[in-house]
Amino acid sequence: xxxxxxxxxxxxxxxxxxxxxxxxxxxxxxxxxxxxxxxxxxxxxxxxxxxxxxxxxxxxxxxxxxxxxxxxxxxxxxxxxxxxxxxxxxxxxxxxxxxxxxxxxxxxxxxxxxxxxxxxxxxxxxxxxxxxxxxxxxxxxxxxxxxxxxxxxxxxxxxxxxxxxxxxxxxxxxxxxxxxxxxxxxxxxxxxxxxxxxxxxxxxxxxxxxxxxxxxxxxxxxxxxxxxxxxxxxxxxxxxxxxxxxxxxxxxxxxxxxxxxxxxxxxxxxxxxxxxxxxxxxxxxxxxxxxxxxxxxxxxxxxxxxxxxxxxxxxxxxxxxxxxxxxxxxxx
Amino acid sequence: xxxxxxxxxxxxxxxxxxxxxxxxxxxxxxxxxxxxxxxxxxxxxxxxxxxxxxxxxxxxxxxxxxxxxxxxxxxxxxxxxxxxxxxxxxxxxxxxxxxxxxxxxxxxxxxxxxxxxxxxxxxxxxxxxxxxxxxxxxxxxxxxxxxxxxxxxxxxxxxxxxxxxxxxxxxxxxxxxxxxxxxxxxxxxxxxxxxxxxxxxxxxxxxxxxxxxxxxxxxxxxxxxxxxxxxxxxxxxxxxxxxxxxxxxxxxxxxxxxxxxxxxxxxxxxxxxxxxxxxxxxxxxxxxxxxxxxxxxxxxxxxxxxxxxxxxxxxxxxxxxxxxxxxxxxxxxxxxxxxxxxxxxxxxxxxxxxxxxxxxxxxxxxxxxxxxxxxxxxxxxxxxxxxxxxxxxxxxxxxxxxxxxxxxxxxxxxxxxxxxxxxxxxxxxxxxxxxxxxxxxxxxxxxxxxxx
Numbered sequence: 001x002x003x004x005x006x007x008x009x010x011x012x013x014x015x016x017x018x019x020x021x022x023x024x025x026x027x028x029x030x031x032x033x034x035x036x037x038x039x040x041x042x043x044x045x046x047x048x049x050x051x052x053x054x055x056x057x058x059x060x061x062x063x064x065x066x067x068x069x070x071x072x073x074x075x076x077x078x079x080x081x082x083x084x085x086x087x088x089x090x091x092x093x094x095x096x097x098x099x100x101x102x103x104x105x106x107x108x109x110x111x112x113x114x115x116x117x118x119x120x121x122x123x124x125x126x127x128x129x130x131x132x133x134x135x136x137x138x139x140x141x142x143x144x145x146x147x148x149x150x151x152x153x154x155x156x157x158x159x160x161x162x163x164x165x166x167x168x169x170x171x172x173x174x175x176x177x178x179x180x181x182x183x184x185x186x187x188x189x190x191x192x193x194x195x196x197x198x199x200x201x202x203x204x205x206x207x208x209x210x211x212x213x214x215x216x217x218x219x220x221x222x223x224x225x226x227x228x229x230x231x232x233x234x235x236x237x238x239x240x241x242x243x244x245x246x247x248x249x250x251x252x253x254x255x256x257x258x259x260x261x262x263x264x265x266x267x268x269x270x271x272x273x274x275x276x277x278x279x280x281x282x283x284x285x286x287x288x289x290x291x292x293x294x295x296x297x298x299x300x301x302x303x304x305x306x307x308x309x310x311x312x313x314x315x316x317x318x319x320x321x322x323x324x325x326x327x328x329x330x331x332x
Numbered sequence: 333x334x335x336x337x338x339x340x341x342x343x344x345x346x347x348x349x350x351x352x353x354x355x356x357x358x359x360x361x362x363x364x365x366x367x368x369x370x371x372x373x374x375x376x377x378x379x380x381x382x383x384x385x386x387x388x389x390x391x392x393x394x395x396x397x398x399x400x401x402x403x404x405x406x407x408x409x410x411x412x413x414x415x416x417x418x419x420x421x422x423x424x425x426x427x428x429x430x431x432x433x434x435x436x437x438x439x440x441x442x443x444x445x446x447x448x449x450x451x452x453x454x455x456x457x458x459x460x461x462x463x464x465x466x467x468x469x470x471x472x473x474x475x476x477x478x479x480x481x482x483x484x485x486x487x488x489x490x491x492x493x494x495x496x497x498x499x500x501x502x503x504x505x506x507x508x509x510x511x512x513x514x515x516x517x518x519x520x521x522x523x524x525x526x527x528x529x530x531x532x533x534x535x536x537x538x539x540x541x542x543x544x545x546x547x548x549x550x551x552x553x554x555x556x557x558x559x560x561x562x563x564x565x566x567x568x569x570x571x572x573x574x575x576x577x578x579x580x581x582x583x584x585x586x587x588x589x590x591x592x593x594x595x596x597x598x599x600x601x602x603x604x605x606x607x608x609x610x611x612x613x614x615x616x617x618x619x620x621x622x623x624x625x626x627x628x629x630x631x632x633x634x635x636x637x638x639x640x641x642x643x644x645x646x647x648x649x650x651x652x653x654x655x656x657x658x659x660x661x662x663x664x665x666x667x668x669x670x671x672x673x674x675x676x677x678x679x680x681x682x683x684x685x686x687x688x689x690x691x692x693x694x695x696x697x698x699x700x701x702x703x704x705x706x707x708x709x710x711x712x713x714x715x716x717x718x719x720x721x722x723x724x725x726x727x728x729x730x731x732x733x734x735x736x737x738x739x740x741x742x743x744x745x746x747x748x749x750x751x752x753x754x755x756x757x758x759x760x761x762x763x764x765x766x767x768x769x770x771x772x773x774x775x776x777x778x779x780x781x782x783x784x
Contacts, residue, residue, distance in 0.1 A: 008665075008679075010662060010663070010664060010665055010676065010677050012675045012676075013763075014762055015671060015749050015752075017670040017673060017675065018352055018508065018670040018753065019753055020754050022711075022754070022756050024707055027707075027709070075702055077703070077705070120705065122707045265708045265709040266708050270708055270724075318721060319719040320719060321719050321720055322593070322717065323580070
């Protein structure tokens with residue numbers, strides 16, 4: 001054509017032609033940033049082994065996802081950092097003394113069986129990190145050996161025999177006693193427990209960061225922690241209701257679970273009401289397991305059970321579409 | 333007389349919405365310029381929703397400025413020649429919608445000979461006109477909704493008489509980059525308001541709302557300076573948010589009413605007119621001038637000199653790109669803004685009545701992710717102004733069951749692009765919903781033909 005003065009390679013696509021700067025990758029990066037204070041805290045409380053376990057776990061998760069995609073000739077999406085988040089979270093719910101081979105097996109289970117076999121990111125039914133943890137309880141002793149905090153008690157990088165063990169606050173509480181540690185120690189994280197779960201303060205810093213970055217909303221964590229607090233307050237096992245409530249809220253993996261695990265997009269409901277019900281359900285189950293279960297930690301199993309209810313919870317609280325015939329509905 | 337009018341600052345506007353980078357600073361301070369008439373113009377015979385026009389001229393015919401060159405019966409508005417000269421050919425030409433269309437190609441003689449039918453009217457003459465006569469003038473002048481939908485204005489007017497109690501003038505202009513209506517309101521506020529008064533007369537109403545976003549304070553001020561309390565026209569300043577200028581959202585923001593699903597604004601007593609349409613109505617009624625030119629913003633992230641231009645209908649995108657210059661090879665050239673614009677592959681396509689902007693994007697402004705995968709974040713639900721659930725709508729597309737797709741209310745989607753803009757996984761949501769709507773329509777058509 002004569003009037004085609006210019007020839008450019010123009011791209012044709014459906015609108016919109018611009019996109020917000022937020023992507024899956026930036027979201028996962030923000031989650032990793034939000035987990036960093038707790039990671040630094042774990043090094044302070046448990047020594048370098050905590051960091052080493054985390055790094056091994058991240059490397060294993062990324063490797064397993066990459067290897068799976070290569071083997072199955074699938075499109076490899078490891079650059080979205082979601083495997084890194086799974087790696088960090090799985091390490092965070094293991095004791096610092098966990099042998100490296102155990103956590104690598106846990107990573108294998110989490111990534112290959114829970115995530116990739118279901119179709120990769122966005123398709124898994126339950127949280128991979130929590131499912132990996134549940135799998136690792138095949139070695140219950142390894143998973144429930146708790147070291148005392150402090151540099152002098154820490155396990156060395158390559159051997160765990162020297163570590164000094166101690167009971168966690170939740171173990172005390174499971175027997176109906178107030179924990180030996182003070183509430184302040186539990187808030188700051190100066191207690192025995194899993195790598196990333198001990199310090200409520202540092203996890204809350206991450207929570208605030210995620211809220212400010214609008215990665216998550218406060219609905220699920222508040223519903224979850226609120227339910228646990230209310231139930232603990234109503235049914236205390238000690239003399240002081242408030243202290244018991246604080247111990248239940250700051251003890252164990254509640255903060256980590258409520259802020260970072262229950263809010264996992266893939267395995268939580270998309271509707272607002274669904275999210276609140278989901279949070280309450282997690283809270284009720286956590287208290288039930290902590291009070292009546294054989295094992296003293298309830299968070300991971302509570303979330304795993306509620307994960308399976310998400311398909312149903314997605315059905316409640318759906319928004320009424322714009323311009324829906326309201327009055328006619330009432331008449332009928 | 334003291335010139336004051338009511339300025340209402342609205343706080344609540346509508347559900348959802350997003351804040352994309354506006355990038356209006358590129359062109360919002362550039363005064364409107366007359367674009368030099370090109371030598372050859374391609375005037376498509378369909379620049380509106382409805383039946384396409386039949387060409388009234390043939391190859392070799394002389395034409396004058398404003399001469400009717402296409403018309404048809406039914407839901408149709410005529411098309412006029414923007415320049416004087418000779419008809420070079422009448423043939424199928426590429427159109428900015430991505431298809432080809434019967435078009436009249438006119439060779440410009442640059443004499444600007446006016447068609448003798450074009451006669452300005454005085455205020456007394458206009459006052460003497462009945463609403464029916466006014467609507468016929470607007471029809472014959474080829475006025476359509478100039479915000480992009482190109483719905484015939486006379487049909488909107490005639491179908492709304494008796495039903496409409498609220499006139500809303502849309503000067504919101506929420507799309508990024510576009511400043512055509514902003515400049516129009518700043519530089520020619522009296523013409524916009526004159527058009528609004530004609531609409532008020534046709535509907536027999538003595539109030540109207542001019543809706544404008546709070547990021548255009550100068551335009552609001554310019555309009556305010558032209559109004560007095562007796563005019564009955566209020567200026568409603570709305571928070572800047574996309575898609576504030578979408579018809580249904582605008583009605584909700586101004587009146588709180590929700591246009592029923594599948595219904596027209598007249599169902600809730602509202603009629604929405606674009607600011608540029610109001611100016612076109614003024615031109616038609618007072619100047620006798622049909623819609624042959626419009627203001628087009630030519631902007632984009634690689635445009636060297638963004639401009640707001642008065643462009644004759646039928647000017648090619650090539651000519652406009654030459655006028656502004658680009659600093660790099662364009663990646664996408666859009667008819668309209670970046671949120672809802674149509675990407676072009678042939679730059680010989682002409683400007684039409686609904687083209688409010690040509691946006692030229694350089695680098696890859698929206699990445700294409702291979703194998704995108706929903707992570708169920710639910711952000712699309714929060715931003716959807718129609719309160720739909722794009723996450724479930726997209727999932728329903730994987731099925732073969734059209735009824736299941738329909739049950740997600742996909743037909744209510746206004747394709748504003750908020751969900752696809754927000755989606756962290758870069759899912760092609762709007763593309764998917766367009767195809768889903770086609771499947772629903774095809775299914776309905778197939779079901780209808782079976783019954784017969």
